Amino acid sequence: MRLLNLHTLQFEEFYSEDDTPPYAILSHRWTRHEVSHRNLVDGCDQNSAGYNKIIEFCNFARSRTTSIFNKQRGLREDSIVHWGWLDTICIDKSSSQELSESINSMFAWYKNAAVCYAYLCDVPATFEGAAAVAKAFAESEWFDRGWTLQELLAPRDVIFCDRAWQVIGHKCALHAREHGLSPKCAMNDHKQLYGPSLNAEIHQRTNIDHRYLEKPICIFAASIACRLSWAAYRKTTRIEDTAYCLLGMLKINMPLLYGEGSTAFMRLQEEIIRRSSDQSIFCWTPAFGGLTHARGALLAHDPRDFARSSDIVATGQSPDTPYALTNIGLEIRAKTKKIWDSKANRYVYVMQLNCGFPGKDPRFPYPGIGREEELVPAILVLEHTSSYENLYQRVEYCSPEVLAKKGEEVAERLFYVRA
Numbered sequence: 001m002r003l004l005n006l007h008t009l010q011f012e013e014f015y016s017e018d019d020t021p022p023y024a025i026l027s028h029r030w031t032r033h034e035v036s037h038r039n040l041v042d043g044c045d046q047n048s049a050g051y052n053k054i055i056e057f058c059n060f061a062r063s064r065t066t067s068i069f070n071k072q073r074g075l076r077e078d079s080i081v082h083w084g085w086l087d088t089i090c091i092d093k094s095s096s097q098e099l100s101e102s103i104n105s106m107f108a109w110y111k112n113a114a115v116c117y118a119y120l121c122d123v124p125a126t127f128e129g130a131a132a133v134a135k136a137f138a139e140s141e142w143f144d145r146g147w148t149l150q151e152l153l154a155p156r157d158v159i160f161c162d163r164a165w166q167v168i169g170h171k172c173a174l175h176a177r178e179h180g181l182s183p184k185c186a187m188n189d190h191k192q193l194y195g196p197s198l199n200a201e202i203h204q205r206t207n208i209d210h211r212y213l214e215k216p217i218c219i220f221a222a223s224i225a226c227r228l229s230w231a232a233y234r235k236t237t238r239i240e241d242t243a244y245c246l247l248g249m250l251k252i253n254m255p256l257l258y259g260e261g262s263t264a265f266m267r268l269q270e271e272i273i274r275r276s277s278d279q280s281i282f283c284w285t286p287a288f289g290g291l292t293h294a295r296g297a298l299l300a301h302d303p304r305d306f307a308r309s310s311d312i313v314a315t316g317q318s319p320d321t322p323y324a325l326t327n328i329g330l331e332i333r334a335k336t337k338k339i340w341d342s343k344a345n346r347y348v349y350v351m352q353l354n355c356g357f358p359g360k361d362p363r364f365p366y367p368g369i370g371r372e373e374e375l376v377p378a379i380l381v382l383e384h385t386s387s388y389e390n391l392y393q394r395v396e397y398c399s400p401e402v403l404a405k406k407g408e409e410v411a412e413r414l415f416y417v418r419a
């Protein structure tokens with residue numbers, strides 16, 4: 001990765017994680033005045049707001065990280081942060097290969113950073129009053145963007161700064177929940193250096209469960225549907241980025257093809273199905289009442305379709321037999337149940353998925369932590385298509401009351417679900 005020296009504004013490349021020195025990473029919203037890698041190297045744009053932001057980041061990171069690392073971690077002098085990474089200038093976007101490589105690595109770059117500073121340009125300076133700051137923080141557009149989702153989740157600590165680079169507070173990985181205390185920052189030093197913990201405010205704003213804020217590694221235990229639900233209301237400037245900004249969170253690597261449009265999200269789902277056996281990927285509900293959807297599609301149109309899927313839990317159990325996408329759709333071997341749907345006047349086929357809804361037992365309030373028997377399985381409802389004997393299409397996914405309905409068990413067999 002290419003890092004910026006915080007003192008000299010020179011770049012240096014580091015080729016392996018082991019050789020990469022500790023660095024501070026910036027998370028921010030892009031404005032119209034950002035400086036590119038080429039322009040910084042050429043010394044252009046030095047009077048722009050974008051250039052100013054770079055200088056302010058360097059000054060801030062230099063002063064903060066030196067004191068934090070000396071005081072708190074007791075690290076050696078050579079571990080003090082002298083390097084920074086900013087997405088505007090550390091990627092040379094004139095090279096599509098470099099851009100692709102960077103986007104596929106970006107989650108790891110945020111995860112491995114010594115510290116992440118989130119610069120919220122729409123939060124007024126703290127001298128304008130604590131109430132104004134809290135309100136502006138809760139309303140900040142930083143929470144509405146696609147890329148900032150992984151920038152929030154991947155680093156261990158995220159320190160939020162207002163427009164004037166004053167610390168508002170932090171996302172804290174050191175909450176004291178497991179010791180039976182109320183969930184609050186357990187580090188005295190944190191409060192001094194990072195301001196108050198904002199986990200409760202972030203949860204309120206993003207609907208992301210506390211455990212995923214406290215322990216970044218836990219996000220990989222969240223179901224695919226739950227992870228996609230976090231992205232449901234986030235926007236990106238380029239439509240392809242609604243998919244590309246999720247790669248790291250889903251542990252997917254794929255080539256980027258700017259220009260492919262909404263196909264990017266289709267390709268992402270295909271890639272997930274190829275690599276993961278978490279069937280919660282089928283647990284979505286069309287946004288906008290399904291007006292934009294082709295009837296019977298197995299795959300979602302965009303992350304908004306997962307908006308209501310945040311409570312889906314993956315069991316982690318592999319299906320008995322592998323399944324795969326083929327040219328006509330999903331090829332799968334499974335048991336189904338044939339049920340008469342009196343409202344629609346037709347038979348539907350229901351299939352149990354390896355995911356479900358958390359039980360109501362208060363001893364197991366967190367997704368993935370409850371015992372499996374606490375999980376109420378999710379099911380996929382299919383209908384037969386007239387075009388091919390073994391071909392079905394998706395109707396919906398739902399909770400399993402439907403399973404209780406009288407119907408005819410259909411033995412395990414191979415069939416296809418239109419993609």
Ligand SMILES: [Zn+2]
Nearest residue numbers: 172174185190
């Ligand atoms: Zn803390």
